Amino acid sequence: MKKKLTRRTLLKRTFGSFLTVLGLSSGGYLYANRIEPSLLDIKRQHIKHPLIPKSFNGINIIQFSDTHLGFQYNLDQFKKLVNKINNLKPDIILFTGDLMDEPNKFRDIHQLLPMLEKLHAPLGKFCIFGNHDHGGYGSDIYRNIMESTNFTVLLNESTSIKLKDGSSIYLLGIDDAMLGNPDLPLALKNVPDNHFKILLSHAPDLADDAAMYPIQWQISGHSHGGQVKIPFIGALIKPPFAKIYPEGLYSIGDDHQLTLYVNRGIGTTRLPFRFMSKPELTIFTLNSN
Numbered sequence: 001m002k003k004k005l006t007r008r009t010l011l012k013r014t015f016g017s018f019l020t021v022l023g024l025s026s027g028g029y030l031y032a033n034r035i036e037p038s039l040l041d042i043k044r045q046h047i048k049h050p051l052i053p054k055s056f057n058g059i060n061i062i063q064f065s066d067t068h069l070g071f072q073y074n075l076d077q078f079k080k081l082v083n084k085i086n087n088l089k090p091d092i093i094l095f096t097g098d099l100m101d102e103p104n105k106f107r108d109i110h111q112l113l114p115m116l117e118k119l120h121a122p123l124g125k126f127c128i129f130g131n132h133d134h135g136g137y138g139s140d141i142y143r144n145i146m147e148s149t150n151f152t153v154l155l156n157e158s159t160s161i162k163l164k165d166g167s168s169i170y171l172l173g174i175d176d177a178m179l180g181n182p183d184l185p186l187a188l189k190n191v192p193d194n195h196f197k198i199l200l201s202h203a204p205d206l207a208d209d210a211a212m213y214p215i216q217w218q219i220s221g222h223s224h225g226g227q228v229k230i231p232f233i234g235a236l237i238k239p240p241f242a243k244i245y246p247e248g249l250y251s252i253g254d255d256h257q258l259t260l261y262v263n264r265g266i267g268t269t270r271l272p273f274r275f276m277s278k279p280e281l282t283i284f285t286l287n288s289n
């Protein structure tokens, strides 16, 4: 009987043939399957802008993204990540979506909750929805997990971050582009124009829309940096809404008015491999320029 060719087997075959074509040894397979997914690249970025109040100088924001718990990444690894993040003493923590690979099938929520709760940031913990957080009727499961562990879920809404001197910046969060309903005008409602704004959007390619609004920075995930990159060819798979801006720093808009940063994420999905696309944790430092 002919075996049905699923998307996953097709991807596996594509990946396998790339390895064969490139002549990578079984050592290359082991590296992509076991070693690289367990590494962690800590990236540092400055967020400089004249709209940032001086009192925010030196404030640190840590972004983690796309853990996809339950696929290849497990809770033992996540526990270590939580300690790593706390040891870096962030003022603000951002999670940009895709917590569990399949929320409705994840059985260890009771173990995950204290880990998320342990994440500590004096100015707040914030998160948005990724496509996997909506998948398999997972939206309520994800929201309950994040809210019960002191994360503020930003679903087409905003919040201000205020310091003791009264100065503030704004964080905006929009819904996922693949399985949700992102609404930027709604997220911007009640946000004053003359304040510094950071938009959280799981999908990086929405930056082209964001550049049409008075938003200075966007922070995204979703792409996994391509997850598997082939030398001289680039990313093997770029998911929808991460095709234009797959990784790193971009300047967007006619006057380069919007800066986008795309984090490569922590876990993997669809294929248990990372190659030339190490898991990433990003530390942003605010600077009033």
Ligand SMILES: [Fe+2]
Pocket: 066, 068, 097, 098, 130, 132, 222, 223, 224, 265, 269
């Ligand atoms: Fe993801």
